[in-house]
Amino acid sequence: MxxxxxxxxxxxxxxxxxxxxxxxxxxxxxxxxxxxxxxxxxxxxxxxxxxxxxxxxxxxxxxxxxxxxxxxxxxxxxxxxxxxxxxxxxxxxxxxxxxxxxxxxxxxxxxxxxxLNSLDNRHPAPKDAIYPKSKRDAPYSLSEGTLRSAIHIPKTFGYGRNGKTPVILIPGTAIPSGTTWYYTFSKLGNSTDADVVWVNLPRASLNDAQVNAEYVAYAINYISSVCSKPTAIISWSQGGLNTQWALKYWPSTRPALQDFIAMSPDFHGTVVEAVICPALSYIACTPSILQQAWTSQFIQTLRSSSGDSAYVPTTIIYSSFDEIVEPMSGPNASALLTDTRNVGVILAHLQSICPGQPAGGFYTHEGVLYNPLAWALAIDAITHPGPGSLTRLDLKQVCGMTMAPELDLTDLLGTEGLLLIAAAELGTYEPQAAREPCIVGYASNGGGA
Known part of the structure; x- marks a missing residue:
């Protein structure tokens, strides 16, 4: 329905x-x-x-x-x-x-x-065995064919032969991936040496986030394999959780990923998850939303054993005006990750970096996707070793912008319109869940060092 x-x-x-x-x-x-x-x-x-x-x-x-x-x-x-x-x-x-x-x-x-949202994409087998790639990797519950067919590779993709960095786009909750990125980062290759693909997750990422993470883990190793070079990820919202889970429990993905750029992530969940379940009277919801509660077992498991610290160079961009993930400012902001592994982490809070300026204004959960500072940092991270760096940006120019110069008014309006799809997906999701899915065996047994 x-x-x-x-x-x-x-x-x-x-x-x-x-x-x-x-x-x-x-x-x-x-x-x-x-x-x-x-x-x-x-x-x-x-x-x-x-x-x-x-x-x-x-x-x-x-x-x-x-x-x-x-x-x-x-x-x-x-x-x-x-x-x-x-x-x-x-x-x-x-x-x-x-x-x-x-x-x-x-x-x-x-x-x-x-x-754009197809789950039936046809791609050749990878050059190397990646299912799984390492004995340390968690087992997959889905077939390799299912995981591979969810990857959308545009016809213009150069497979690394054109010198561009392959970038995988990972969507958030309740909006299909191709539609999510249509007005924003699918256009990344127009302005930088990046080649973009994305992962289409079933049921608009509303199913079990642990299974969603399998798609991410496989996509990282697949794209890296067929391109013979490390790739980068740009995620939005739940996509950040899915990527961090993949990096934790599929260690082989870490050397295959040169950059992790997380837009509006909820690494600590959200305290208002019930607000996202309007059709269900706050009694039942979808699996992945229940897993994104601040106190959920999924969040606690992810953050345990240093899962609250970055595994690869990580650029995090977030806004105080996030209407979906709260809190998103101060020392308890959900977006925060530490850097105990010394891989390099930048925490880019829009209102702190551009206070009182257009780029530090009223940007919502989805608004970060067209924010000029978010774009500038993402491009900087992809084109330099390590995470994005504010010192390499002309902050006076970037903070003075209302939106990324690569985009226009239609892109802003189209991105805001995505929430109509979210309302539709959430209001019609079946079957509803009264509790979050159980933690899978490989995670409950303490894996993912």
Whole structure:
């Protein structure tokens, strides 16, 4: 069961059908309301009921014409600033603020059928045996074919023969990978010597994070093998947890990864995980969200035995205005990792580095993906040994920007529109889980030194 995303925008913004997809039928609006109403009744969810009510009282708000206007609208959206908002509330606020115009709704609506998110990609076998690569590696629970077919490799990928650094993109929770990166880091190769691929995780990363990490571990060794050189990773949100778990329990991935760049990661989980389960009355949720609770067994297991310290050069970028992961400032910020292995770690808190400046302004959980400092540090890390370095950047120039120069207003709006997909995926996920998955044997036995 999926929500029809074009319908969300049509009802909220009173957008003429012909402006979106001439063939779209108004019946989709009825189906959407019925779907949300049924879900609200089934889960006794007040937030979904409120969303249905708001959809029935649609209103039109003009789309911002500049990035500055968009960020201002985002900041003043009552749904985003309301204490303990749900993802549905946030999506509601974004749409009501005019941040999801027709062309973006059109793209988002096709995410379920998009080849960008395919789990059936065909690639040659790796040059070396990597399943597993080392006796120290944890065993895989999925077949090698399943793991390999989740890797999306664009036709332009050079397999290391063009001198570019291969970069693997790892998505966050509730949004398919190809769609996640479409408006942001899939464009990284346009501005630097990077070749980008991404990993498509089943069910938009809402399943067991321990299994999600298997896809990441395999992708690191596969891409490194077929390119005959180390690779880099850019992760967002849960993608950081999945990568850190892979590095801990598949030690062979460490020499294969030259850089780990984590955007809005929750290495210590979040204290507001229940807010992300709007359809489930905070009683049940999806496996990976339950695992991202501040006190979850998954988080405690990951952080044990120095799992709270970096395994490879690591660049971490995060914002105080993260509406999904809290806390995200101060000494208890969830994004923090230590550097007991002396591999090199930079902790880039946007508001501390660019205080009172545009790049240190109101950037949310997803907003970090188009932040100019985040892009500058990511590019710096990929093109230099070790993590990104602030001393190599022109901070006066970077902090004075509103968004990465490689991107435009459409990319900002498209990234914000991703939360419509998150609301759809979370509101329709089945089967729900009342407790997080058990810790797998290799981790419960103390592996992953």
């Amino acid at each position: 999926r929500l029809h995303l074009i319908s969300v925008g049509l009802v909220y913004g009173a957008i003429p059908l012909a402006r979106v997809l001439g063939q779209t039928s108004p019946v989709a609006n009825i189906n959407l309301l019925n779907t949300l109403s049924n879900a609200a009744e089934e889960h006794e969810s007040k937030v979904l009921s409120n969303l249905v009510s708001d959809l029935q009282q649609a209103r039109s708000i003009p789309t911002p014409s500049t990035p500055e206007e968009a960020l201002s609208a985002l900041q003043h959206s009552s749904g985003l600033l309301k204490a303990f908002s749900s993802v549905v509330d946030i999506a509601q606020g974004i749409t009501a603020a005019g941040l999801v115009p027709p062309e973006i709704l059109s793209f988002l609506n096709g995410y379920t059928d998009s080849k």
